[in-house]
Amino acid sequence: MKNPILKRGVHYLTSDYKTRNENRKAHNGMDFVGSVKQDSIIAIEEGTVNYVGFDKGGGGNWISIKTNGFEHRYFHLANNTTKVKVGDLVKKGDVIATMGETGNATGYNVHFAVYKNGYIDPLPFLMNDDPFEIHSCAVEDDDFTTFVKSLQALIGVDVDGIPGPITLSKTITISRTTNNRHPLVKVIQTYLKSLGYDLGSYGLDGVFGPDMEKIIKNYQKNVVGLTGNLVDGIITAQKYTWKSLLKLS
Ligand SMILES: [Zn+2]
Structure with a gap:
């Protein structure tokens, strides 16, 4: 990944944007697990924290960081691990929280979503110029x-x-x-x-x-x-x- 979201740099994609089966509602972000149960979550880009809170709709603890008009949103964060507050300027790679399973999460994972007048496909924000690298990253094993x-x-x-x-x-x-x-x-x-x-x-x-x-x-x-x-x-x-x-x- 060009813009890693986990500190150790290993990302397994467990649920893709909007690809859940037709019996379940669309998935507005991408879910990742890492090489350990609870890796640290890092900011994918420099930006300003514009929200820190708890989503009762299932997202659990979450943080939003605004970059170039887009909100990068990180969900299911572990309790009491948030390292930033509203107004903080964070740099790319700064640790912002620890992966958790708060809200409606199926095990430890980070749900990453991008918001601007609605949720949009987050893949280009993680990949920049190589939209396929993430998939080889997700399936590099046998x-x-x-x-x-x-x-x-x-x-x-x-x-x-x-x-x-x-x-x-x-x-x-x-x-x-x-x-x-x-x-x-x-x-x-x-x-x-x-x-x-x-x-x-x-x-x-x-x-x-x-x-x-x-x-x-x-x-x-x-x-x-x-x-x-x-x-x-x-x-x-x-x-x-x-x-x-x-x-x-
Ligand atoms: Zn998710």
């Missing part, structure tokens, strides 16, 4: 490592891309009836697609429907080696299917 890192970010453990007992212990049950629209569904769909599974007519929709249940049953039969009642199409917390997905079996 598919398995990307899968593990996305999972770890969502369940709130250290994001190292290496699954172990701690990662497994925080897995949750996902099925047609349980957590069927949890952000992890899309993470699993993305990984299954990279393994060559045909996701069916709805594709990468982030919804655990009948197609996904069929795929999981096939996976349980053919990859995990389950039989009988254990082929249930349910990714049960900490059990066989999760172990297999994490290559821990």
Whole structure:
């Protein structure tokens, strides 16, 4: 990234601008996790702080910094970590707060948005002249490592891309009836697609429907080696299917 938002410079994009599936409302910014659970958030450009507060609509603690008429907004900041106040001039790279999960956040992440008479695509502000670099930054790992890192970010453990007992212990049950629209569904769909599974007519929709249940049953039969009642199409917390997905079996 030309204009990093995290101090360690490692950014994994977990949710893109307006790309959430058609069943959920548009996403007005971009979500990032870093190489550690709670990296420091830095100002992407020089500017003047024009708002510090709490968003009851789900954004949690947030800061706005005005640069050339655009407001750069940083959300879900950890409690009591804000290092700036309204009127402060901040330089590019100054630490402004610590990544948190305040408001309606699915695990530790920073939601970055750009506002000028409404929310606009923040990508050009992060990239300047190279709008594709961020995607190579987000997927520089192989598919398995990307899968593990996305999972770890969502369940709130250290994001190292290496699954172990701690990662497994925080897995949750996902099925047609349980957590069927949890952000992890899309993470699993993305990984299954990279393994060559045909996701069916709805594709990468982030919804655990009948197609996904069929795929999981096939996976349980053919990859995990389950039989009988254990082929249930349910990714049960900490059990066989999760172990297999994490290559821990
Ligand atoms: Zn977000």
